Amino acid sequence: MSKVNTVLGTIPAEELGFVAIHEHIGYGMPGSELDTKWWKTPEQRYEETVPKLRQFHEYGGGTFVDATGICNGRDVDYYKSLSAKTGVHIVACTGFVGGDTALPHFARATVDYLSRQFIHEITVGIGGTGAKAGIIKVGVSRGGRMTELDKRIYRAAARAAAATGVPILTHLAIDPEPAVAIFNEEGLPLDRVLFGHVDDGVNAPITPDTWIVQQGGRLGFDTFGYETELTDPPFWARPRKDRMDHFLRFVQGGQVDRVLASADANCSPLGWPGVKGHTVNYIFEVLIPDLRNNGVDEETITRIFVDNPADFLSIRN
Template structure:
């Protein structure tokens, strides 16, 4: 039976409720000095704000070695009543010290499987997805290494693979590798950040693989996101792919949290949802927020 693996245990897909399908409560990287998400009090306030806006679940895509704080996620889920799903996986090489990458070389798939099945360290928390990343319009050797390990771990466990697409690019190369060369079923792959490269031809071709298409994050200065996202989703729905869509906020930096003056997690429900309802209709938007995440992140765990 398919279940969603949360930080407090496995649940039926229908119990997720309104879900932010891509976000971060904790994250640290040398690429974001001074903007780390490392404050448990602020994380709790953000979850409480999301719950007050009508949210019920958050999928944290922070992977191995980037300060995901699995034990804190479990406590936050218990105290706020918001369901949380945690990731294993590996981001782009730039987010890590070389010695950390050297330490996992040769055992990456084994690490992913262990965190999905046995748990993360001694926390007792099991990851519920594998996060990997491509590059800008390309897949470098690091991306191919991590995606190969992710495919091996997914075959072993049935876990979904969530992919950071750099600036929304490289979707078809990712699918060629994961679903073509490595044999991962399309419905086990979630492509993130497609809103950052609103190319309808690529979107439709990617959707044809059976993968999930995540539109995640409010506009940034250099991204054509909010104002084009309703059109992109409508075109996909009209092309018959309305059942492959996910929405998230992707709060990466401390300043982006609503409790610190940014849009934060509540933005998804406070601003994005009404605009999408006006374009797509209430029924489809509610399915995207409540039905699709359960299907995308559920697995027949092995």
């Protein structure tokens, strides 16, 4: 049987249902917790978050994968309460969004130590929560090139993924050659890696997406909704049509099994303003109607949001 770790326990992959593969309950850069400008009361946090998850559930959403790494405000006890009260499965991650979000204790650590941290969180649990991580997050630091620390984290993640069977999800897919080399050296099949954010406005032009697929990797079109059409778009926004055309090149070009899609929205951002009006439910409210309007059939939509994620998230050992 295929299994997936969620914050409330290990479940059969068949139970995942419709999956949002790259989302955040709340994300903040390490240190943002010291700045009161971002603080909200717990009442406000729940008020901002619960209706979005309930709506997601009502639309038919089954599983919310939280890609908030260690040190970025990951709060597993909170996720457990949200999952229990809304009926949405939440998969938490181990790992780091990028080297620049790993605090000194981890930034100074060896590959061996980092891999033990990840394996512990996958097989024993995250802190005292008892919840096991279901994916490993890695990423490229700001600046466009993988740093030495980024590479150490990728190698540790590759070892943890190989040892536990849990997949890897990346923040950014720019400069992927060193990443692919590390995964190959560590013997991790590349279909266990989702190269994320191939579709954002800043990075899409410099991401060798076809090359990644040729190597065997999966592509994450996972910033749907961050569009220049918004009133106050973030710097990584992209025109809606450009992103859709980009996505369709793979979906309609025989590569549908290589793609996953998500909105990378924050239910309640922790250390930044967030993007007003952008939620995980963009997937149901805008993206899926858009796909249908572009002639994508129901079976293909199911493959993107149900079958591919189940295959990817299933612990493979």
